[in-house]
Amino acid sequence: xxxxxxxxxxxxxxxxxxxxxxxxxxxxxxxxxxxxxxxxxxxxxxxxxxxxxxxxxxxxxxxxxxxxxxxxxxxxxxxxxxxxx
Amino acid sequence: xxxxxxxxxxxxxxxxxxxxxxxxxxxxxxxxxxxxxxxxxxxxxxxxxxxxxxxxxxxxxxxxxxxxxxxxxxxxxxxxxxxxxxxxxxxxxxxxxxxxxxxxxxxxxxxxxxxxxxxxxxxxxxxxxxxxxxxxxxxxxxxxxxxxxxxxxxxxxxxxxx
Numbered sequence: 717x718x719x720x721x722x723x724x725x726x727x728x729x730x731x732x733x734x735x736x737x738x739x740x741x742x743x744x745x746x747x748x749x750x751x752x753x754x755x756x757x758x759x760x761x762x763x764x765x766x767x768x769x770x771x772x773x774x775x776x777x778x779x780x781x782x783x784x785x786x787x788x789x790x791x792x793x794x795x796x797x798x799x800x801x
Numbered sequence: 802x803x804x805x806x807x808x809x810x811x812x813x814x815x816x817x818x819x820x821x822x823x824x825x826x827x828x829x830x831x832x833x834x835x836x837x838x839x840x841x842x843x844x845x846x847x848x849x850x851x852x853x854x855x856x857x858x859x860x861x862x863x864x865x866x867x868x869x870x871x872x873x874x875x876x877x878x879x880x881x882x883x884x885x886x887x888x889x890x891x892x893x894x895x896x897x898x899x900x901x902x903x904x905x906x907x908x909x910x911x912x913x914x915x916x917x918x919x920x921x922x923x924x925x926x927x928x929x930x931x932x933x934x935x936x937x938x939x940x941x942x943x944x945x946x947x948x949x950x951x952x953x954x955x956x957x958x959x960x961x962x963x
Contacts, residue, residue, distance in 0.1 A: 754882040757824045763927060767912045768828035770935045771859070771925075774898040774909070775829070778848075778858035783808045785860065788899060789844040792906055792940065 806855045807836065808848065819852055820916060823882055823924040826896075827912070832857050835923070837894075837916075845945065846897065849914065860897040867895055867908045867939055873928045875915055883917045883924055892916040898936065907936040 720728060727737040733753050740747040750758050759767075805814045820835045832851040839847040845866045851857035864871050873893060875885065885891050893915055895908040910933035916923040939945055 754878040755823060759927060764827060766935060767909075767925070767927070770898060770909055770912070771826050771828040771896060773900075774859050774896045775857060777860055777897075777899045778808060778856070780901075783848065785840045785844055785846040785848070788846060788860070788906070791904065 805836065805852050807838070807850050808855055808858055809838065814852070817921070820921050820923050822914075823922065826857075826859070826914075826925050829857050837861070847894075849894065849896070860899065861894040861914065862897055862908055862939075864893040864895040864908070864910060864913050866945065867942070868910060868937060869944065871910060871933070873910075873913060873915075873926075873933070874930065875926055876929070879915065879924055879926045883915060883922045884920050885915070885917050890917050890919060892918050895937075904940075905938065906940050907938050909935050910937045911935045 722728060722738050724738055724741060727735050729735050733751075734756065735751045737749040737751075738746065739749050752758055802813050802815055804811050814836060818836060820837060822833045822835055824830060825833045829851070832854050834852040836850050836852050837847055838850060845862050847861050849859045849861045864873070871893075875891065880886075883891075893913045895910055895913050898907045898909070899905075900907075910928070911930075912925050912927050912935065914923055915926045
């Protein structure tokens with residue numbers, strides 16, 4: 717990992733079109749400003765991880781091979797009915 | 802036309818039906834071309850399936866059907882990327898998570914799939930709003946079950962199966 721020291725209002729440039737600027741330092745909290753092209757996705761790491769996890773869990777349903785969504789719909793509408801699958 | 806392998810078997814699909822996902826679905830970044838299948842008008846769920854890897858498939862629902870009060874603000878950078886200039890350009894789908902034991906169904910309102918249906922461009926967009934969670938329960942959503950049709954699904958010219 718490359719490690720750089722920066723002061724307030726100083727910037728790091730990544731490639732030609734991404735810059736990260738230190739905007740504010742208050743105790744252990746640091747605010748950074750990121751300028752990047754719209755096709756570059758910027759996420760807080762924990763948010764990215766949470767969304768990925770949710771997507772992976774959601775995708776597992778397709779492995780059940782029950783591609784008929786009527787069954788899901790039916791079960792939602794009739795929660796007391798025994799799952800016959 | 803190209804032949805695409807889907808969970809429903811091999812299908813002849815026109816290139817114009819392919820939705821191009823910018824950045825893919827998080828966790829599945831390698832797949833960027835998707836197809837939307839709506840089963841029929843009676844149920845609000847559809848399948849969002851990778852056109853490149855049929856093992857990647859998600860159950861989806863129109864976010865506004867899942868949560869009628871939903872008011873997502875799409876960040877400017879994402880709207881720009883998707884070439885969305887008016888809210889009418891956007892179709893918003895939520896990925897559905899189904900747990901079997903105990904049975905629960907939740908929809909992702911925090912990171913919906915936003916589609917520009919004219920350009921067939923899409924992205925999983927992060928909505929910065931504390932009201933919307935990754936796991937919004939619809940198990941007890943009575944208004945959803947009273948609906949006869951998947952309202953708004955016709956906005957997108959989806960591939961319909963069976």
